[in-house]
Amino acid sequence: MHRISDEQRRIRLGRRHRLAPSTRGDDPVEAADAVVALHATDAATVFLSACARLSTPGIEAVEQALYDDVTLVRLLSMRRTLFAVSAELAPYVEASTAHAIAVKERSTLLAHLEEDGGGLDARWLAEAEEAVLAALVRGGPATGTQLSADVPALRTKITVFPGKKYEAVQGVATRVLRVLAADGRIRRDRPRGSWTSSQFRWTAGRTWPAVDAAEARAELARRWLLVYGPATEADLKWWTGWSLGHVRTALTAVAAEKVGLDGGATGYVAPGDLEPDVAPEPWAALLPGLDPSAMAWADRGFHIDAEHRSALFDRSGNIGPTVWWNGRVIGGWAQRPDGEVVWRLLTGADREATAAVETEASRLAGWVGDARITPRFRTPLERELSA
Template sequence: MPDQKRARLRLVAQSLVGPSFVSPEDAVSAFGAMQGQDLTGVIASAALRSRGGAESVLGAMDSGALVRGYPMRGTVFLLPGRDAAWITELCAGPALRASAARRHSLGLDETDLGKADEVATAALAASPLPRSQLLARWTEHGITTADGRGYHLLTTLIMMGRLIYGPWHDGEQLVALAEGWLPDGSDLAGRFNGERIDAVADLLRRYLLSHGPATIRDFAWWTKLALREIRAALPLIAGELETDGADEASYWAPGLQERAAGLGREPSRPLLLPGFDEFVLGYQDRLFAMTEAEHHRLVPGNNGVFKPSIVAGGRVRGVWRRAGRPGRRQLEVDGFGDLPASVAKRLPALFEDFPFPVP
């Protein structure tokens, strides 16, 4: 059953209600990473938690302060540029092993991967390029990119720390060389002297402060890090958190409950969230904010494609979409059951103010 109290606390922890972060870099850094399969959606997610709107997020991408990569679960995330290398090195191991196991079925081998790395290094030396142009360079050098091979090579090289999605250009992020685009010394050795448990503790702290109340199993699911490493890291930060002390303990930021109470009805106000937002995707069990039947409507066919959500009273109350053409955009709403009139009447203004990065 949905747990509206927990959901409201998570809305406050995630800075979707209450004070915003000064910059999108601050917001994403507090989270460690934000799930970002939908590029325009994750731009909105960062903007909704900070000041300056979508333009500020795009500016952070252009400066290298924010990047996208594949740090964990074989999934693309928005990350701070200064943290992308070490988080990827820490968490990408399982996805890299899965990638290696799949290579043969794609008709690729380590020679192809090495050649793709060499060609990309030369092609991107002068400046970042659109993904399509990089794949074209690979094709010119005899590297087959059809039937998912190009995507496989690109994501693998990003997980290996060789490439990264960098500046925004014409509706997409260009592919850049990680060396040169990411800060020097931002890998595990540079940031934590190669100490994995210290790095796990840093990322665990960020997750629990930004997602709590949450458990270490939530974090293990989110990162795919081993529970033995997480349990070893927890004592390093437990004193900085509040907990319910349960057998499956939840942890949260100090004073979170008092902050939420001080906001009055603010945590219950309606919100429009993009698809793949961390409020929905940041936890192993999403039914704290909806019923199982409602979850099926949020992710039809359980196909991994999450629709943008309407949240009110700590519950996902429906889904929405941006219909029409540039200059004639309109909000379309599909409520779960009877959407309360008090919620429905506030949605047009939220849609008007939503931080869309493209017209």
């Protein structure tokens, strides 16, 4: 069996993820495709991840792709997580993962409506959804608060988990909008405030071309392997949230090739992707929390030392802002209230690495400008550095 070393995996990461300076591009959509999908749970992450991969980083280019051209779209998809993907890839993400999640989201909301006992049902939900869509046509993009003022049904409250110790009374607005967004009938438009804000306005969504689910899973697996391979079945299962059966069927459908990994595990690569990548120039990167280059594998031992996990991850397994050198995480960074970008190395580094990190910190501070970034999922090192 062909073997691919951890060193070669780090070389692939730097080149294929567009992190080495010579590999950076000019288009945020290409930056997203370079890692298949950008995490979008935290509004700022999309911008930080995209700009880390651009020769000339800038907020305006990412906003144009998200809101004007809509060539970069947010979908509730892999692992029921919000991702931003290219419009060209969106139909495959929709068919392979997002559709099943949308069905489950609707089923969950209908179950809550039924257990509330207030007579709310699927007909009530359908009427509420149509009222929301009509309000958007009538008044244009609007926040959830604005829609609630315009659509009386969104001001309805229900009791969730009645009779349980965690019983609670909640409004339905967020849940109804989430179901509409999961179905693709509405999408997130420009937020109120800056690019770091999660107070999105909502606008009409779009319908994606129909793709067979198995075909879509195969295509998504193929693209993922080209970016993250070699990787194990467990890695692909973790990233997608698919069943093991779906993972194995997709790998078979794309004729993925088995390879040996350091440590004895068996990995997979896309067909013919066995030749070693040529190492790019030495590179450093400051990546945001939840960046795909840190979150795409279940086993990240080839680029993150185990002893650094307690400083860089929160208790739920979300990674915070990281400092990279030649494909390995060597530290973390944060932004202080006065805007200063600060960082700390968790492992030894020579003068070349330190100088490169300083250059990247300056580059990041330059385009972020007056914005203040507080990760949604905060980690011990980020909290300490930002204090």
